[in-house]
Amino acid sequence: MAFSLRMSEQNIWVGKFSLFPEDIAVHGISTRLGGVSKPPFESLNLALHVGDEPAAVGENRRRFCRALGFSEERLCTAEQVHGERIVRVTEAEAGRGARAYADAIAGTDALMTDVPGLPLLLCYADCTPVLLLDPVHKAAAVVHAGWKGTALGIAGKTVRAMEAAFGTRPENCLAAIAPAIGASCYEIGEDVAAKFQAAFPAFGEKIVRRVSGRPHLDLWQANYRQLEAAGLLSRHIEIAAVCTACNTGLFFSYRAEKGTTGRIGAMIALK
Numbered sequence: 001m002a003f004s005l006r007m008s009e010q011n012i013w014v015g016k017f018s019l020f021p022e023d024i025a026v027h028g029i030s031t032r033l034g035g036v037s038k039p040p041f042e043s044l045n046l047a048l049h050v051g052d053e054p055a056a057v058g059e060n061r062r063r064f065c066r067a068l069g070f071s072e073e074r075l076c077t078a079e080q081v082h083g084e085r086i087v088r089v090t091e092a093e094a095g096r097g098a099r100a101y102a103d104a105i106a107g108t109d110a111l112m113t114d115v116p117g118l119p120l121l122l123c124y125a126d127c128t129p130v131l132l133l134d135p136v137h138k139a140a141a142v143v144h145a146g147w148k149g150t151a152l153g154i155a156g157k158t159v160r161a162m163e164a165a166f167g168t169r170p171e172n173c174l175a176a177i178a179p180a181i182g183a184s185c186y187e188i189g190e191d192v193a194a195k196f197q198a199a200f201p202a203f204g205e206k207i208v209r210r211v212s213g214r215p216h217l218d219l220w221q222a223n224y225r226q227l228e229a230a231g232l233l234s235r236h237i238e239i240a241a242v243c244t245a246c247n248t249g250l251f252f253s254y255r256a257e258k259g260t261t262g263r264i265g266a267m268i269a270l271k
């Protein structure tokens with residue numbers, strides 16, 4: 001089983017990928033269960049920018065971080081804008097955005113580091129979380145890849161940024177594609193379909209599928225193909241293959257919940 005949910009001792013569910021060695025990095029995907037936020041953010045909303053009570057988000061973050069063995073005060077987060085900016089974070093950025101969204105790293109959709117004990121967190125509701133780990137050079141990254149970021153190639157660009165910053169060799173790099181909206185639930189417009197067919201000419205029909213004549217986008221496949229094109233080995237890429245829109249009991253879904261909902265988190269920290 002590539003991806004599985006495990007209940008922590010603190011009654012918080014943590015999504016784990018079997019490919020990622022726990023002796024090198026701690027990682028986890030949160031669910032919406034076990035938090036204190038009220039509807040429509042019930043209950044483990046990890047995002048400060050969606051209109052939820054900041055104190056509730058703080059408590060939720062504390063619970064999720066504690067389940068993974070970290071302090072929420074060291075979380076490093078970003079103001080996610082569906083762009084392609086990738087930032088290398090160091091000890092100086094520990095705690096950025098941990099308490100206030102205004103303090104998060106501005107205009108950034110991928111964070112990478114080689115500093116141990118620095119938890120990187122990005123937040124999602126349907127967009128694709130991609131985790132990257134270079135077990136050789138001990139470097140990690142987390143990527144926010146919605147359709148815009150995926151079309152911009154942010155996951156592949158993060159692999160190249162890790163190569164430049166840390167000496168990461170793509171053939172050593174591990175990747176995980178966490179729960180995100182699946183193709184059957186993700187109908188898109190013809191304009192977006194055309195962008196993806198142009199961005200992925202060799203795999204167009206695998207990434208944009210027709211359901212009753214309407215285009216549907218497969219963000220899992222698009223990111224998988226992008227990581228392969230960046231030089232990752234297929235056996236080093238795990239896909240959770242869990243649709244957030246089909247599983248709103250466990251995850252938040254922007255589309256299924258019509259835009260007003262909380263966010264799950266994808267976190268990774270080097271040991």
Ligand SMILES: [Zn+2]
Binds near residue numbers: 245247
């Ligand atoms: Zn679905």
